[in-house]
Amino acid sequence: MHLILSAPENRPFLEQELLRALPTSVLEPLGDSMLALKAPGSWSEIRAAVGQTVFARQWLPEARSFPVPSIRAAAETLVTELIGCLPEGAPWRLQVEPRFGVADAGRHRCELIRDSVIEQLRKRRRSLLKGLDAVPKAALGDPNLNRACPLFQPEESLVQLLLTSLEVGFLSILPAPGPFTSMGCVSPFPLGEVPVAVDKAAPSRAFAKLAESEQRMGRAIVAGETCVDLGAAPGSWTYQPVQRGARVIAVDRSPLRDDLMRSPRVTFHQGDAFRFVPEAPVDWLLCDVIAAPERSIGLVLEWVRERRCRYFVVTIKFKGQEDYAQLDVLKREMPRWVESFQVLHLCANKNEACVFGTVGDGPLKNAG
Numbered sequence: 001m002h003l004i005l006s007a008p009e010n011r012p013f014l015e016q017e018l019l020r021a022l023p024t025s026v027l028e029p030l031g032d033s034m035l036a037l038k039a040p041g042s043w044s045e046i047r048a049a050v051g052q053t054v055f056a057r058q059w060l061p062e063a064r065s066f067p068v069p070s071i072r073a074a075a076e077t078l079v080t081e082l083i084g085c086l087p088e089g090a091p092w093r094l095q096v097e098p099r100f101g102v103a104d105a106g107r108h109r110c111e112l113i114r115d116s117v118i119e120q121l122r123k124r125r126r127s128l129l130k131g132l133d134a135v136p137k138a139a140l141g142d143p144n145l146n147r148a149c150p151l152f153q154p155e156e157s158l159v160q161l162l163l164t165s166l167e168v169g170f171l172s173i174l175p176a177p178g179p180f181t182s183m184g185c186v187s188p189f190p191l192g193e194v195p196v197a198v199d200k201a202a203p204s205r206a207f208a209k210l211a212e213s214e215q216r217m218g219r220a221i222v223a224g225e226t227c228v229d230l231g232a233a234p235g236s237w238t239y240q241p242v243q244r245g246a247r248v249i250a251v252d253r254s255p256l257r258d259d260l261m262r263s264p265r266v267t268f269h270q271g272d273a274f275r276f277v278p279e280a281p282v283d284w285l286l287c288d289v290i291a292a293p294e295r296s297i298g299l300v301l302e303w304v305r306e307r308r309c310r311y312f313v314v315t316i317k318f319k320g321q322e323d324y325a326q327l328d329v330l331k332r333e334m335p336r337w338v339e340s341f342q343v344l345h346l347c348a349n350k351n352e353a354c355v356f357g358t359v360g361d362g363p364l365k366n367a368g
């Protein structure tokens with residue numbers, strides 16, 4: 001059985017997406033933001049289906065339930081499982097998904113089980129403990145991101161714990177290189193929720209969407225890079241690269257906040273975002289224009305087809321739920337032109353989704 005988490009308001013849409021991708025699967029809601037999935041397909045078919053969803057935030061593959069008569073007894077069961085499954089000395093993460101169950105003395109019960117697992121490993125199998133959170137340096141990635149949760153590396157295994165009540169929990173063990181090859185399905189962020197610090201100096205709350213996308217990509221816009229920001233006013237997206245020393249060509253019908261209009265790093269073009277073509281390819285396409293979904297989808301596909309950017313973060317806004325099906329065009333077309341991409345409902349999204357990714361060198365490999 002697989003557990004798949006979403007934001008509570010999106011669980012019905014996640015259910016529809018999964019049933020479209022895996023029509024013979026059986027889905028059972030477990031709480032307001034989790035589905036239990038039983039599907040006959042191979043592991044890679046299920047991974048592909050989960051990876052295609054817009055509303056899944058976290059995946060616990062092959063999850064098994066375990067009893068929680070007490071924190072100590074639950075930890076004993078888990079330690080026996082871990083000793084049987086994990087290779088000694090190899091890096092692994094123990095990630096708790098702490099929404100479910102309740103807190104004991106201010107700490108979530110799941111976190112207390114985690115502490116008890118570590119304590120018992122210290123006594124029963126110290127060599128296994130050496131690999132815990134031994135995240136290779138490379139995983140820390142871009143220092144500009146100041147990442148709380150490094151991306152998975154090929155040699156890492158992942159253990160996830162979640163409680164559905166005081167007495168019942170679920171354990172999912174994904175051996176290496178599963179977490180690395182399933183990025184986009186399995187999130188290094190607990191519950192798939194990306195914590196983004198609020199920056200009160202930014203012109204608006206739209207700030208969080210770009211900040212979250214960078215965290216999920218594991219790549220930040222850095223000094224010296226050039227961005228085109230379409231639909232840039234009042235300027236929260238432009239503000240972030242400018243703060244870091246990047247240059248921005250900002251396009252909007254309306255001007256940005258005064259300080260950004262005056263910034264030597266900002267070139268403002270007053271006009272239609274859909275007609276703007278840069279003189280030379282840029283590092284980043286940023287686009288948060290308010291437009292019909294098919295227009296924004298057409299725009300990002302044109303930019304990647306024409307290789308006008310190396311990376312892209314584009315918001316797709318919806319009027320109603322019937323627009324969600326239009327994202328299928330993106331999912332179908334993108335693999336022809338880009339190295340990697342994701343279409344996701346971000347934590348910071350309202351009635352919208354975000355497509356972000358890397359154009360890279362390989363986009364034309366499937367373009368025939």
Ligand SMILES: C[S@@+](CC[C@H](N)C(=O)[O-])C[C@H]1O[C@@H](n2cnc3c(N)ncnc32)[C@H](O)[C@@H]1O
Nearest residue numbers: 206231233234235236237252253272273288289
């Ligand atoms: C949601 S706001 C963008 C917020 C911006 N990302 C920020 O962080 O401050 C959408 C912007 O798109 C602009 N816009 C809508 N249609 C446009 C078009 N066809 N061309 C240029 N700008 C457009 C609007 O003027 C508005 O400023």
